Amino acid sequence: MNRRNFLKNTGCLAIGFSLQGPHFDLPSPMRQDLPESIKRHPNINAWLEVLADGRVRIFTGKLELGQGISTAIEQVAAEELDLPMESVEIVLADTARTPDEGYTVGSGSIEQSAMAVRFAAAAARQKLLELAAQQLNTPVNQLTIEDGKISTKAGDHVVTFNQLLNGKQITDKVQAPVTLKPKEEYKLVGKAIPRSDINRMVRGETHFIQDLRFPGMVYASIVRPPAYEAKLLQLDEKALQKNNPGVLKTIVNGSFVGIIAGEEYQALKAQRWVQQHSQWSTGSNLPAGANLIDHLKTLPAKTERITEKGSLPTDNSTLIKAQYFKPYLMHGSIGPSCALAIYEQDRLHVWSHSQGIYPLRDSLAALLKIPAEKIHITGVPGSGCYGHNGADDVAADVALLAMAYPGKHIRLQWTRSDEHGWEPYGSAMIMEVAATLDPSGAINSWQYDLWSDTHGIRPSGEANNLLAAQAYSNPFKGNSGYSGGMNRNSEPYYTIPNQQVNAHFFKGPLRTSALRSLGAYANVFAIESFMDELAEKAGKDPFTFRLMHLQDNRAKAVIRKLQEMIAAGRPATGTGVGIAFSRYKNSSSYCAVAAQVYVASTTGTIQVQKMWAAIDSGEVINIDGLINQTEGGMIQSASWTIMEQVQFDAQHITSRDWVSYPIMRFNQVPDVEVAVLDQPNEKAMGAGEAVQGPAAAAIANGVYKACGQRIRHLPIIKEMAKM
Template sequence: MKKSSLAGAVSRRKFLKGAGCLTVAFSMTDTWAAVGEVVANDRLPDSLRRHPRVSAWLEVLADGRVRVFTGKTELGQGIRTAIAQVAAEELDLPMERVELVLADTGRTPDERYTAGSASIESSAMSVRYAAAAARQLLLERAAQKLGRPVAQLQLENGVVSTAGGKKLTLADILDGKQIEDEVRLPITLKPKHTYRLVRKEVPRSDIGRMVRGEQVHIHDLRLPGMVHARVIRPGSYQARLKKLDEAALRQAVPGILKTVVDGNFIGVIAADEYAAIKGQTYLYQHAEWSVPDTLPAGKSLAYHIKELPAKTERVAEKGIIPSGSGAVIKASYFKPYLMHGSIGPSCAIALFEGGNLQIWTHSQGVFPLRDALQKWLKLSAEQVHVTAVPGSGCYGHNGADDVAADAALLAMAYPGKPVRLQWSREEEHAWEPYGSAMLMELEAGLDNAGKISHWKLDLWSDTHSNRPGGDPSKLLPAWHRKEPLTLKTSGFSGGTARNSEPYYTIPNLQIDTHSIAGPLRVSALRSLGAYGNVFAIESFMDELAEKAEKDPMAFRLMHLSDQRAITVLTKLQELLAAQKVSSGEGIGISFARYKNTSAYCAVAAKVAVNAKEGSVQMQQLWAVVDAGEVINLDGLKNQIEGGMIQSASWTLKEEVQFDARHVTSRDWVSYPIVRFSDVPAVAVTVVDRPTEPPLGAGEAAQGPTAAAIVNAVYRACGKRVRHLPVRPDKVAG
């Protein structure tokens, strides 16, 4: 890969002009509708309304291929394949003739973050509509050139042809120009019964590249003249540098090119990676810090977060919650701090050259990162160019933005050379923003028919998003410079309350969130508050079913009115009908609709518990999911499978530990995760609804899986685990 410069490459418009492209505008008519095709009259996706021009989403290349642009990035969810599928489908192109450009501040539309299971709902649908509009315009232009009505033209494999044999390629139609029309409703979409690619299991091309060890991730990227860097972190969140001997470092470690000291921020730049690591190790051993005790070590975390000052907000209210001493059921549930625990530690490359800063990063939001960096480093937005490169594992806000900021600061101190900076495993574990600990206190009543008469939830949690969002105070190195920035927490209570309202029909309901500032650094982790909330709700539903002397499945169904929710549960019931359990085994179920607006997911877990040892063995996981229209069946199944296994790991093993100074979970021994040998058989059944809009599914399985496992453990050994993780001491005996 050639060294990149920002000159002349800071906007899509400059990019197109630099390629010699002119613009042409066509008027859109309802041509396809006239021949009885399907017409979309619904609301345009948010991303498309912000960037309405066709050229923001695609361009026709000189060889007839189509280049598609998306502001979303590939996190392992397969968005590269799914977006290419919808574009190729609407334009009647084979997949290999569609090129995808992801998340680049100089080329793609600004779609903020790849988050919230919204890539299909927003970005893929924007591309679908833009491609459908482009097809219509291309056919109209071809009709003018060929002297034939649109209805007599056929578009296939990038060629428009007539029955008489006349042909035009897409490039011929546009004469080197691009489509600058805005996409407006109504839009004529391709009829679903003619689909060749959508709803099919189109393989992801990047999987083979990973298996072959080719360059896929940011960790693999190598640029000409590249140097390597490492950062020396303080001993705790509040530590201060007392003494550092730079001269001694240069004598002890050959190959050090530069040491950067800015307040409590320390970085070393070296000619090769090994020298940078040796320099980092030396400074960790010889730098002197003041390290105060500031963390609540030795205390019950659930008790501690409840005692912290809190901002209370009522997020849902319906009917009247009875007061007094009536017959009620109460239970308290707890979720600890959880790591992203990315398999590949955070990594970035930065180049400062000619006054411009180029960043290669696996951030989930290249535009918000650019905005934060340009404010922090006192550059203009035009001087900062951020390009997304996939990272090795993350759903949520891990250290990707922080390491990009580290690299940017060091690149500006050592201009003209690409500076590569990769965190160590210890740094990743100790300094990433964690998923917040959560305490959920639930109360409910049952009427004479065994139905829920009232429901009350009090929820304590820190924020579930401290993404940069243009705010440099959320970047880790910004806290450590000589002129430090103080973190301005977003207080994103929407993430805290996500899925806090049960998706069941309950006449009287009250939900209060109590937002606190906890002791550890936190931000977005996959599903945000939904994991903890659904774990609590669906565990409580099982407890209520037992009090009501109802079957857990029947109890849920009697409280549901949404037929799609009923369908996923009844299909799950059918899958479990033939299952047998032996002594020490149990099957648990759970259900949720992610955000109460997105994908429906019902999960069952079968476990075996050794009560003597307290061990829990997962035997099988089942899921039934309804995500509306399916784009890539294999990709959807992969998302649910991966979500179930990740959730099982959170539920059974994971918990961030800390002492009075800092996090002590700094490797895979002190922070264990599910291993390949622990993974059970996983079966996913998809309810395809081609006439319904596609729904985000990447975060649908986390909460239901946790509750299904805990409910299964209860059935296997009679122990109800309300405080995660499910450690041996909680089920033994």
């Protein structure tokens, strides 16, 4: 019986205890509003257990994606339990051990998982104090906790966590009100605690799923169609075996072709042989050569009114208008999607860098037609992995192969060409905005229309959207996905009396899903670029114009902080500094960004020289992690904004390597500077996706300041080439 089934079958021992004492008071909402993850998994021992050596093991359903969530969660647990960091270890994303927290998405790891662990640890602390009070015959307010020991304040009696629990675990439920440690007593939270996993990466130790190996492991490859919707017409499996020594098994189901071999090179050689010696149908045509904006706007679209207040002007002659465009972008994960699996003793074990191991487990159960309880998934970080890339697809691929070839660990890593050609991209988007100004220069009306494909076809417990399922001889029919992601940050955060925002959801020619920040990147790029255009029309500087339309003091604070950060610099000839602001999802982190851009007058070549960001994410757990996330987000956004675009011809994707899909190289990375506005008495908010949108607009606005060219269509390099 595994740990998870034990918890399910034994239930919990509910023991009442007082939460009164010296340890204390936070505002009522902080105590009463438990995180959703705690509400779904209220037992303390779903989140932590005390080990025999006195250390504490923490469980979280989230996966480490480079956001530093492991360190942040360890920090909050160690803080609440008054343990040193080295006395806390963490288990990430394992269907047999950790709570089901859905997907690691939406900058929600701090807000949900870290806060769930905080509440569980605080409840565990109070329970330990209650037990110690009984054993030492001393009131709780006369006890202290330090390094796994509880002692009287006089120091004459000491008891360890293990002595109190006697080999058992705390099975009580976390129930409001939970008394949290007073913030003025924090020793760890808010500090820059180094991430231990960085050391392993730098030394090249086994860390990522791409590094994982098992004794006697065999290797696999998958043959993808030459185009979307192409079907396998002919494959000579006997000739494949004859011409490819080392091939152990070939699995063909409809257009799904998997190859298992003793060595990785043998599997890749066999893959290339099949690509050259098989016959496929033509597949669907892509709109190569067409104006993509015109093509996308001709597609059938479902329109949704996102917001409407006041009334729009009837006289179109007063409207200030602009159209903005974001192309298809790929995740371009540095390590191609990878998974391992073994089927033995009627159970399937899968190792995956999926962002949602529980939804993946249910999706595999639907695909393979076996009970979910017979599938065990262990989450392992992927190199350069974020968003909905190919992680779920490669896990489904290798699961199918493992079922067909039991008793052996099978490793499957996609090729770079397959990764670039078959991952779900970030959707192309069109944004059209029209506004009017009143006599004082304030925005009086705002009309915004956006067009986008889905930003979410995650499996979500179904098999339909897995590549393997769609290639079957009796294929699962893919669904159109989640449309809400396109709306993210489509409503301006500014005070505007008359507004209308419409979203037009189409089914486009390329496979799309969740890419970092979803629709917020394009929407903020459009809104903040247009804010600069309106500021110029109103005769006001970009800072003043934004501040006059904001009522939220925290929003104003990050803009003013940014203004301070760039005040000392004087751009050289050929350079310009642009700014932008957004509050992510209009409910999460506040972020203002500035970018200094150089534009060569003769060639139009652009270089992002420096970027600044001021960010308010509420209470800071690990300031180093918050700064790193913001720095990395600016750099990634700069790469998207300047140069990235998925290319295709009439048959297939042509961006199949780092030459045809360039990303920013080390020698192109700008200097970055981040200021954090810590708000220790505010809710902690995620920051991993807060900076991408304003970074793009700041760069575009910087180009205008440098050379007078408005950038409305991305990527900038392509747009500048037209001028």
